[in-house]
Amino acid sequence: QAPPSFEDLREQVLDPVTAYQITHILEGVVTHGTARIAASINKPLAGKTGTTNDYIDALFLGYSPDLVVGVWVGYDQPKTLGPNESGGRVAAPIFANFMRNALASKPALPFRIPPGVRLVEIDSETGELPTPSTTRRVIEAYRPGTEPGVNLEDTNTSLFSSGGLFSPVNETDTNIQTSQTVNIPEVDPEYDEEGNLIPVASPPEDETIEEGPY
Numbered sequence: 001q002a003p004p005s006f007e008d009l010r011e012q013v014l015d016p017v018t019a020y021q022i023t024h025i026l027e028g029v030v031t032h033g034t035a036r037i038a039a040s041i042n043k044p045l046a047g048k049t050g051t052t053n054d055y056i057d058a059l060f061l062g063y064s065p066d067l068v069v070g071v072w073v074g075y076d077q078p079k080t081l082g083p084n085e086s087g088g089r090v091a092a093p094i095f096a097n098f099m100r101n102a103l104a105s106k107p108a109l110p111f112r113i114p115p116g117v118r119l120v121e122i123d124s125e126t127g128e129l130p131t132p133s134t135t136r137r138v139i140e141a142y143r144p145g146t147e148p149g150v151n152l153e154d155t156n157t158s159l160f161s162s163g164g165l166f167s168p169v170n171e172t173d174t175n176i177q178t179s180q181t182v183n184i185p186e187v188d189p190e191y192d193e194e195g196n197l198i199p200v201a202s203p204p205e206d207e208t209i210e211e212g213p214y
Contacts, residue, residue, distance in 0.1 A: 034088035049087030
């Protein structure tokens, strides 16, 4: 007997493409950012570290495709946790330990990519498509028509009209591509405590890029 079918009456509060783009960015915090300690779990995770002034509060809010966890470290009577006691150093390890146990028996399911997302390999320093001189490549998620190499003046769809940047994606639009096959990035970007991309200078030709200890 087939399982019962239930109508989903929940209100959509965010465009699926926008939601995935945010998740894609926050996955980077775990894979090569301030919460990379959680990457050792080898499960798809995303999240954001947080640290208040004078290291009074250390936070990490993270999630897997079906579990959300928030960690706060601080005193009931606010006072500093100590020098350099940041969210990535104090809260992220607690998150990682919890998720390691909570997801131990769960499969490593990736975050679902909704229709209307294009994954494009770019040069992390220029934000444009890679060239022969590119030394650092990353994959970013774009809404069709906004990715590098596309002339917005030549597109027939306005970013502010149906199917545009701030409008829900029409899943029946045959011009929308769900994803692109891209190469795995050679080197991932790194982010500082505030989530800003740390620029990396191009190394001399006789040097190779090496990932630092995590």
